[in-house]
Amino acid sequence: MSTSAALERELEIDLWLQPKQEALWELVDESPYTDIGFGGSRGAGKSGAARRILIARRLKYEGTPGLILRRTFQELYDNHLVPLLDEFPMLRPWWDAGHKQVVFPNGSRLRFGYAEHEDDVKKYVGSEFGDICPEEAALFSQKELEMLKGSCRWSRHPSFTAKMIYPFMPGGPGHFYLKRIFYDRDYEGQEKAEQYAFIPARGWDNVEWSRPALLADGLTAKDYYQWTDLQRRQYFITRSDYGRKLDGLADKQLREAWLDGSMEITEGVVFPELREPVHNLDNFISDDRWYEFCANLKKIGSIDHASSGVTAYVQEGYSHESIKFSLEEYYERNKTVAQHAGSILSVIERYGEQDRTLIDPSTEAKTLQGKNPQTNQDELWSVLDEYRRNGVSAFPANRSQVSTGLDVLKDLLRVDPLRVHAFTGRLGAPSWFISKKRCPNLWREVRELQRVFSATGTWEFVGSDHALDDARYIAMSRPQPPKRKQDVKPEHIMAAGRKQTSIDWKAARSLSKFDKKFGKSQTENEWFPRD
Secondary structure (H helix, E strand, O other): OOEEEEOOOEEEEOOOOOHHHHHHHHHHHHOOOOEEEEEEOOOOOHHHHHHHHHHHHHHHOOOOEEEEEEOOHHHHHHHHHHHHHHHOHHHHHHEEOOOOEEEOOOOOEEEEEEOOOHHHHHOOOOOOEOEEEEOOHHHOOHHHHHHHHOOEOOOOOOOOOOEEEEEEOOOOOOHHHHHHHHHHOOOOOOOOHHHEEEEEEOHHHOHHHOHHHHHHOOOOHHHHHHOOHHHHHHHHHHHOHHHHHHHOOOOHHHHHHHHHOOOOOOOOEOOOOOOHHHHEHHHOOOHHHHHHHHHOOEEEEEEEOOOOOEEEEEEEEEOOOOOEEEEEEEEEEOOOHHHHHHHHHHHHHHHOOEEEEEEOHHHHOOOEEEEOOOOOOEEEEOHHHHHHHOOOOEEEOOOOOHHHHHHHHHHHHOOEEEEEOOOOOOEEEOOEEEOOOOOHHHHHHHHHOEEEEOOOOOEEEEOOOHHHHHHHHHHHOOOOOOOOOOOOOHHHOOOOOOOOOHHHHHHHHHHHHHHHHHOOOOOOOOOOOOO
């Protein structure tokens, strides 16, 4: 692609794009998609594509602003600021070093920024940009990317559509979010499929790595791009220095991620054990049998409260074999304790008698103040007190190290080859099942939580963990399995062939106790004799 523009003085910029970069330009400039992903592996030409396409958009649409964002200043400097003026020295007269932006004579601006922390991202929230490109987007969290998306808007040009462009490779806090929307195409909430498009790009799609070898072989870039994808890959890993380095990585998972762009990585993932076919309870229990299945479990719930932000409640059940089942969740933000309590009580009522309800131990602190309606005296009380006043009888969870609780959950997810599966009867089963349909946020938090080495030299857990904290509180309470009903026998069920219900169990137990105490036969003096 070649773009030229005559401005205050003749400014001619030739923007040559590789085939995958050309496809990206067409999606950005000619399609209705507003969220466009690009990349997959290292060395695919992501930075160059982003820079050239945003320059072309600024030249084509006068008066429009664009933003290229990196995580750190060093990344911004190395990947954009230095290459920008090396590749396009004609832009020097319009370079504003103080604001790190190119101010084009047609009124358009291309700004280069960095945001190392979430608070840095928030600084861009109040601004408006026609295009935003968080380069190496997986290094930003889902929340940060969605905050930036709120600033991607421009209504001052009639033929212009604002675009979010996400160049990325595997790994980082945003990995699972980007994988979900661009690879899995699994959309949540108000996300719509028609917003999203993705172009995979690999190192062998970038001819620059192989150009020295092509010259030595008497070949051109045109020859190179006429080959099949497999032929270019083979040439890349055998004839280019960079391709040989990637193909020679000893770590198989890292090699698949950096060379082939595989998103199936577990590096840094806290729960690599989680697998949809193995742990999704919905695979084993149908909707019409749901409450029948839940009736015989010992029910335990937990609340993770937030005064501002997400408050989560997870309803769980435990079987006779101490299998943990996450049955349903409540997950809402920015509501009062009374509102949360009402919704939580509705969940509790659906599942019946609870063994106990736990709550974040920090809610014990007396941080609320006001008049006691009974004594008319000013008092201090806690969030826990407020839940109890609104009908939720909760008790503080045990205080423990987060890492210890997560290790317990990991062990529950692990498939024990000697455990009999609760549903198939075969050997090899986990001790924790989650209803993905009824606990979507818990499933997401378990899947996406990562452990990263911070700049301060400590390990940190990255990712939301509201419902996950509930699962951790319950697991660390070491719940005992429900007592087996030893006196119940199949012949105690009154209607032959009818499925056993909780009423049948209770009736059979009562009859058994009566018979033992008074020595009567099981059918004597019954209005409805049992067969």
